[in-house]
Every structure is written in structure tokens, then in C-alpha cells.
Amino acid sequence: MIKTKTEHTTQKELTYIQKVWQTVAIIALLVIIILIARVAFNLLLMVLCGTLVSVYFHGLGDLIERKTRLSRKWAMIISVCGTFALLAISLWFMGTKIAIQVSQLSESLPHTINNFQAKLSKDPLGHKVLEYFNGRNSNQKMMDTAQSFFSTSFGVLGNIYIILFLGIFFSVNPSIYKDGILLLLPENKKFMGLYVINRISLSLKGWLKGTLLATVLVTVMLTICFTFMDLPVALVLALIAGILRIIPNFGTAAAMIPGVLLALTISTNTAIIVALMYIVTQTIVGNIITPIIQKKLINMPPALTIISQILMGTLSGALGIILAVPLLAIVMILVDELYVKPMRAKAKGQINTNLTV
Template sequence: MTEQHQEQAADPPHTQRRVAKRTTMISGIAILFLFLAAAIVLAADALLLVFACILCAILLYKLSEILARRLHVKRKVALVAVVLALAAIIGFGGWGMAPQISEQSSKLAKEIPAAVERLQGEVKQHPILKRIAAELPPPEQIVKQMGNMVPNAGLFFGGVIGALGNVVIILFVGIYFAATPQLYTNGVIRLVPQDHRPRAREVQKELGQTLSSWLLGKAASMLIVGVVTSVGLGMLGVPLALILGIIAGLLDFIPYLGPIMAGIPAVLLALSISQDLALYTILLFVGIQLVEGYVLQPLIEAKAVDLPPALVIVMQLVFGTLFGFAGVALATPLAAGLAVLVKMLYIEDVLGDRSDKVGKPG
């Protein structure tokens, strides 16, 4: 009886310590969550810039890995070759087309307000559309809102100089990440408890394969869309076909919403010539998007995460509301990464369901 009383007397302090430990752990997790939430809100632009650097590093690493495998050279040597090749293509291409791009950009800035005015004039002739036209802002305000998208497109700094600064940061940090990825990935893995490190490496590998496959496919899709749009608009006789094709190719990085944004100035310019030309321009953009949606996109999703269109659009709206245009641009790769994390860490590890595959491994 004496031993039993001693155990009962010793049990409450033990229980209190256990409760105190749990309380401290829960409080620590809550504080950490609040800290992370505050960091995301206050440093959203910087975090998006870091994510863009990671995407650049993944793309460079994948290209150098493919080149090293084909040429049987070291991967760092292949990385140098990839960087030099991209610099040469961008440098010579920019040097050769810079005068034409500059001229067409200036003309585009002048033509859009006039095209909007002509469109509003034609709309006012129809009684049903006249009410809608009355609710639209003046052409100057529409052009100003379109122009405001350029500074908002920056991830960290604002304005044109800031956008160029973002590109330089993304390229240089991406090259450093791609040169020695193990240095950074091993550092992240060491933050995970030792028992879970093998699984963490599996998740990391799956994330890298998913994002690299998506980036390679999207880069090819952007190039095809840009070239086909420029050639198609040139054959139709739409003015400023080169700059409109470049815009279409760049905005193709944003699924669903990007082609609509790229098509608006092209249709407005075509409408300034004739309604038939505007109709043909719309059909051109619709045709390009149908080919991309039913041919190019399935090839991309065959080795990446198959994201439902509704989910992608919702993610674009959510990230666009939170982070501006940069959030819209990066919403799809962010959604792809989150899909992999949910599949592997929650569906497979927590729920134990490994039969329902959210994505396909590359």
C-alpha cells in the first residue's frame, strides 16, 4: 500500500510536466505559424522573388543535366554552356530586333487609346451596348490602368528599372542555385528530423521533377505560341505583329488568363482596320489556344502535375489578389508545388492512400 501511495503521489507532478510540455509545444507551433504568416504578408514580394529564382535554377539545372547526359560531360561544364548559349541567343536576338521592338512598342502605346475610342464609338451605335459603354471608364483611364500593370509586374522593385533588376537577380541567383544545388537542398533537409529525412528527400526530388517538367514544357509552349502568333498576325495584316507575338509568348506563361490579356490589344488594333480582321484575329487566338490546350498542354501534364483548370484559375485569382500581377504569373507553379506536397505529405503519409495519384512522376 505504501508503494501504491508513493506512485499516486508521484504521478500528478509527472502529469503536470507532460501537460506543460504539450502546452509549450502547442504555443510554440502557434507562435511559429503566426511568425510565418506575418513573414509571408510583410515579405511577400521577396518570397515571390526567391521562388522565381528557384524556378530559374530548376530550369537551368534540368537543361544542363540533359546537355551533360547527351554530350557526356560534367554537369557544371554543361551549365556554363547552357548559360552562354542563352546569353548569346538573348543578346544577339535583342540586338537584332531591338530597333523594331522599340519602334513597335512606341506605336502600340499610341494606337491602343485610338483603338479604344473607335471601339466605344461603334458600341454606342447599338442601343443594348450603349449602356455598357456608358459604364466604361474613358480611354485615357483604361490605358493608364493597362500601364499600371507594368510596375505591378515587378516582384521586388517597381518600374522598368526595377523589372530589369528583378531579371538580373533571378538569373544570377538561379545560376548560383543551379551550380551547387546540394549545398542548399542539404541545408533544408538538415532542418528535418533524422527519421524523416529520407522521405523529405523523396518529396524534394518529386518537387524538382514536377517543376522542371512543367517549366520545360511551358518554355517550349511559350516559344511556339509567340512565333505562331507573330507569323499569323503578320499574314493577316495586323499591325505590330512582332511585338504582339512577343507579348503573347510571354503571357502564355500564365495559363487561361494570359492568352486573354495578350489577345485584347491585338483585337483592338485589328478592329481599328476592319471588323472582319478583328474576327479573323479572334479566330487565330482561339485556334492557337485550342492547339495548345489539346496538344501542348497534355504533353506538359504527362510529366507534371495534372491541375484542373478551375483550380488554376482560382489560384490565379487568390494569388493575384494577395500579391498582384506577380502572384498571377507564379500561381500555376505554386499550385503544382502545393499539389505535390498535399499528395505526398497528407494523402500518402497522413491518410495512407497511395492509390490516388494527383500527379504523374517524370
């Protein structure tokens, strides 16, 4: 009888150990799946970047083809080669100046923050704010974070070569990839799939066109304004504002920080004027460019845009924030075409049936 109880206890211990190891194995498998999914998601974002590059090349090729009546092949060659030639010329004339100004901004940023803190401490309310947030560790961390951000603001896309090559490959023969996607669909869904692909392409072209126009206009307008004011590192500040214009809602506010902080080292009035320049420029560009974007993009609720930016930023950092809007547009188009419209058609059919009966 004692032997039977011992065997029973041993069997229960073995069963418990097996359950523990099974639980550990399941948790480890879930962690591996999550890590793989995150890597796959980052890869998906790189593919989306390559797709946007291809959309840009094809959009420019369409414009060249319409204006010059050249063949599609030559229009695409001019589009790709002309873009790289324009980039090379821009870097040739402005690359050294931009690099010097980026270095100056990175080196002067700690002094600028200290100067801002000194001016803020003179005000009673500002002094209380500094006392609340001040601390050696938090202060140093803020400086290091800001300095790192502005010194790497032109290197957000770390895998830019891969993205460019993907964009070129997608541009050379896009029908291969489009037909490959359509092959995965049933025969009766191929027309719908082609329609969805074309609608997504049109939406991405509209977003890209509006974004590029906004970036160029903001950069040019602020460069002229800051140069006229003789503000230090004017070109870099304008470029930062133009690049951050890609990010709705948060980009405009983030772009103002370095310019206003730098202007505070000159005078308070200069900082106020610089802040007004940012606001006026962004308002003018927003009123001109936003209607162009809205004509091509579906109407996205602002709250949904902010939520997608926060979610994408948490998952993939800066690249996720930049691509949040086009990715949200793609998701909304897919939901509209694959779920909303069929549900409406089904409901309409039921209503017509009831009326007939």
C-alpha cells in the same frame, strides 16, 4: 469614505487606459506581423523565381549532357553561357524593333479604344452598354490602366537581376541548399525529404518545359500570321500573347484584347480573323503542350487553379499570378506526401489488422 471611492474610480480609469493601450499595442503588432509576412512572402516568390531559373539551367544541362556526353561541369557552363548568349543575340537583332513597336502600341492605344467606342456606339445594344459604363473619369481611368499595362508588359519582374543571380547561385552548387534543407529534418525523415525535393524538382521541370514550349510556339505562330496579314506591331502582339500564355485561363483572353482592338481600326472582318487566329493558335498549342505538362505535373483541378491565381494575384500582383500554378503544384505535392499518403498507409494498416483479427 469619499476618498476611497475617488481612489477606486481613479484605479478603474487607469485600468481602462491600460487596456486601451494594450489593445492598440496588439493591433499595431498584428499590423507589423502582417506587413512582415507580406514582405517575406514576396521574398519567397523571388526565391521561387530563382529556383525556376536554376531548374531551367539544370534541365538544359541535363539535355546537353545526354546528347554530347560532356561532363556535368561543361554541360552547365554551356547551359548558362549559351542561354545568355542567345538572349544577347536576340536583343541585338530584335531589341530595337520591339522597343519601337511597344512605343507605337502604347501611343496608339487611346486612339484604338476611342475607335472601338465609336464603332460600338453605332450599334443600339452597344450604345446602351456605352451609356451604362461611360463617364469621363471611368473612361480616362480605363485608358490610363490599359496604356500603363501594355507599356510595362515586359517589365513584370522588377527585380530580375536579383532573380537571375539567385538562379545562377542555385545552379552553381545546388547540393549546398539541398543538404541545408535536409539538415533541418530528423534522421528518419531525410530519405522522405530527399524524395519530396526530387519530386518537386521533376514537377517544376515539367511545368517549365511545357510553358517555354507553349510560349515559343504561340509567339512564332502568331508572328507569322500577323506579319502575313500586315498587322501593325505584329511582333509585340505575338510576344504579349506568348508571355501571357504563362498564365492559364486568364492569359489567353487578356492577350486577345490589344490585337482585336487594333484590328478593329482596320475593319471588323480583320478583327474577327485576328480573334480566330488567337483562338486557333491557343487551341493547337494547348492540345500539343498540355499532355506534356500533365505527364510531369500532378493533376490540378481547374477550379483550384483559378482560386490560387485570384489569391496570389491579390497578395502579390502579376508575379503572384504567374507563379500561382508552380506554387500550387508544390503545395499539393507537400500535402500528398506529408499528409495524404501517411493517412492512407495508416488506414490500410488498420484494415489489415482488422482482417487478421
